[in-house]
Amino acid sequence: MRKPLVALATAVLLLGASACADNGSTPSSSGSGAAGGGNLTIVRAQDSVSMDNTMVFSNASIWVFQQMFESLYEVTPDGKDVQPLLAEGYKLSDDKLTWTFTLKQGVKFSTGAPMTSEDVKFSLDKARATKGGWEFLDVAIKSVDAPNPSTVVIKTKYPWAPLLADLANFNNAVLPKDYGGKTSEEFYKAPVGTGPFVWDHWDKGTELQLKKNPTYWDAGKPSIDSVTWKVVPDDNSRNVQIQGGQAQINENPPFSSIEQLKGQPNVKVDLFPSTKTDYVMMNQNEKPFDDVHVRRAISYAIDREALVKTLLFGNGTPANSFLMPNVPFYDPATPGISYDMAKAKEELAQSSVPNGFTTTFLASSGDSTDQALAQVLQSSLKQLGIDMKIQNVDPSAAHDLQQSQKYQISHSYWTMDIADPDELVTFAVDPSAGSHSFYTSYDNPQVIADTKKAEQTFDTAGRQVLYSAIQKQAADDAFMGFLYYSPFSYAYSTKVSGFQVYPTGNYHLEDVTLGQ
Numbered sequence: 001m002r003k004p005l006v007a008l009a010t011a012v013l014l015l016g017a018s019a020c021a022d023n024g025s026t027p028s029s030s031g032s033g034a035a036g037g038g039n040l041t042i043v044r045a046q047d048s049v050s051m052d053n054t055m056v057f058s059n060a061s062i063w064v065f066q067q068m069f070e071s072l073y074e075v076t077p078d079g080k081d082v083q084p085l086l087a088e089g090y091k092l093s094d095d096k097l098t099w100t101f102t103l104k105q106g107v108k109f110s111t112g113a114p115m116t117s118e119d120v121k122f123s124l125d126k127a128r129a130t131k132g133g134w135e136f137l138d139v140a141i142k143s144v145d146a147p148n149p150s151t152v153v154i155k156t157k158y159p160w161a162p163l164l165a166d167l168a169n170f171n172n173a174v175l176p177k178d179y180g181g182k183t184s185e186e187f188y189k190a191p192v193g194t195g196p197f198v199w200d201h202w203d204k205g206t207e208l209q210l211k212k213n214p215t216y217w218d219a220g221k222p223s224i225d226s227v228t229w230k231v232v233p234d235d236n237s238r239n240v241q242i243q244g245g246q247a248q249i250n251e252n253p254p255f256s257s258i259e260q261l262k263g264q265p266n267v268k269v270d271l272f273p274s275t276k277t278d279y280v281m282m283n284q285n286e287k288p289f290d291d292v293h294v295r296r297a298i299s300y301a302i303d304r305e306a307l308v309k310t311l312l313f314g315n316g317t318p319a320n321s322f323l324m325p326n327v328p329f330y331d332p333a334t335p336g337i338s339y340d341m342a343k344a345k346e347e348l349a350q351s352s353v354p355n356g357f358t359t360t361f362l363a364s365s366g367d368s369t370d371q372a373l374a375q376v377l378q379s380s381l382k383q384l385g386i387d388m389k390i391q392n393v394d395p396s397a398a399h400d401l402q403q404s405q406k407y408q409i410s411h412s413y414w415t416m417d418i419a420d421p422d423e424l425v426t427f428a429v430d431p432s433a434g435s436h437s438f439y440t441s442y443d444n445p446q447v448i449a450d451t452k453k454a455e456q457t458f459d460t461a462g463r464q465v466l467y468s469a470i471q472k473q474a475a476d477d478a479f480m481g482f483l484y485y486s487p488f489s490y491a492y493s494t495k496v497s498g499f500q501v502y503p504t505g506n507y508h509l510e511d512v513t514l515g516q
Helices: 059-065 117-128 163-167 177-181 184-189 235-244 255-262 292-300 304-310 341-349 368-382 395-403 422-429 445-455 460-477
Strands: 039-044 073-075 082-084 087-092 098-103 141-148 151-156 197-203 207-212 226-231 267-282 358-364 387-393 409-414 480-493
Touching: 039 235, 073 163, 082 087, 082 163, 098 117, 117 141, 117 151, 117 177, 163 422, 177 184, 197 226, 235 255, 235 480, 255 267, 255 368, 255 480, 267 292, 292 341, 292 480, 304 368, 304 480, 358 368, 358 395, 368 387, 368 409, 387 395, 395 409, 409 422, 422 445, 422 460, 445 460
Parallel strands: 039 226, 358 387, 358 409
Antiparallel strands: 073 082, 087 098, 098 151, 141 151, 197 207, 207 226, 267 409, 267 480
16 A cells, blocks of 8 residues: 555555556566576665564565565556455355465575465464554454464455455465564575565665566466666656666656656556545644645645646546545445645635634655646635645654654645555555554544445445545545546656556566566
8 A cells, every 4th residue: 555655555656547657567578688687776756764574664665575575465557456465266165254375385585495374374364463564454364373384374354355355455465484583683584485585684764676486386477587676766767777778667657757758768657556546645643734624725726637638748637535436346436535725725714724824734845746746736725815834754753753743734645555445545544554554543423334344345336436425424424535546657668678566556576577
């Protein structure tokens, strides 16, 4: 969520949607003369935060440790379903309370030790015992048992519709039992998994590198010898490094540079379909954002069509819900809040600050689109008598300030990590789910109750009714100002083949090949 950050996960970025140069439905095959081997360098705005897969919400971390850690199930390439990964399959009891999984044979950790059901039990027990992490996904699990080395039995406290999707999330990845004899702190400094890459080094703030797992269970993969993520906060500098050949992939070139990049020799640009929503977040711990009329006034004052046109260069669509069209149970009929300055003034007149107020927008320095958004919003809010200052800090610091809720108003995005809305809905609207309603402290008891009921409903029509109600109420409460849906933009060298970003934002580097 990656996100947000959702995916939920989640960082301070801004991209665009739909009008894709390539639809991203198939891996890139632009490279020629693929020879295998070599180091793949990816440049990005932010550094990773931690390799602890049970506690971290940062996409910059998630997309790295997913190269080392694998789960029983994984998201399908279209982002709408799951498929077995370390499991062969499962059986569900008639009362929908007991799930019996058979493990794939021949899987080993990168240390050479075989993966068994005891490792799965340890990993799931550890994941659901955390506090303030992703344990909210596992709240329904009553017990995990390992009756023999190739069988895992999960019993739930009540019927739990999203279980397979939850097991595909990275927090439930399979790690060695007892961390392979290490403490958790020692383990996450040099983590071990069953995945295609293994730990090499991390110079925090500069670069993080993984090496090829030579004994990976999926024979023949990966092709590349290593991958290095380099931290380059400035948008222009990342583009220059792609053009100059110092890096092969740029994680998020701004839309303002897309056409220029397309004209460069040996550079390719893809806009991959996503589950990404950008929004303005308002911290309800800070006055006057605890006032629903203030939040509605700001949401009505956002001209989403203009943002799509001017900031995304037409590569996006206005958002009507905090869920995205690519997510199951998204409701296109949810009215949301659209641009209406007259209604914005009416709402502010009903608020605790009818004559306006002064606030500060937390922005990321070096992020050209984030800077432009802040300036557009500043101009709109001025019409309401709201004086919005802009505080520029580096992207990693902005991310930290958002997560610690030391901000008043800011911008971020989130993505899905699994093929079920439960992850994002819980993360976004349940203040007990680790992120305090995505760092806003939004708290509506009816929305929370509907969320919990939807988790226990297997009937598709019944779940749709509940998720539609949640989306409508969340929009009425204006707990965020939803902005637009956008794709994942990537620029990369034409020497790169097989690179594909899933709608959930993750990518499988074991499928990537570097040409000459």
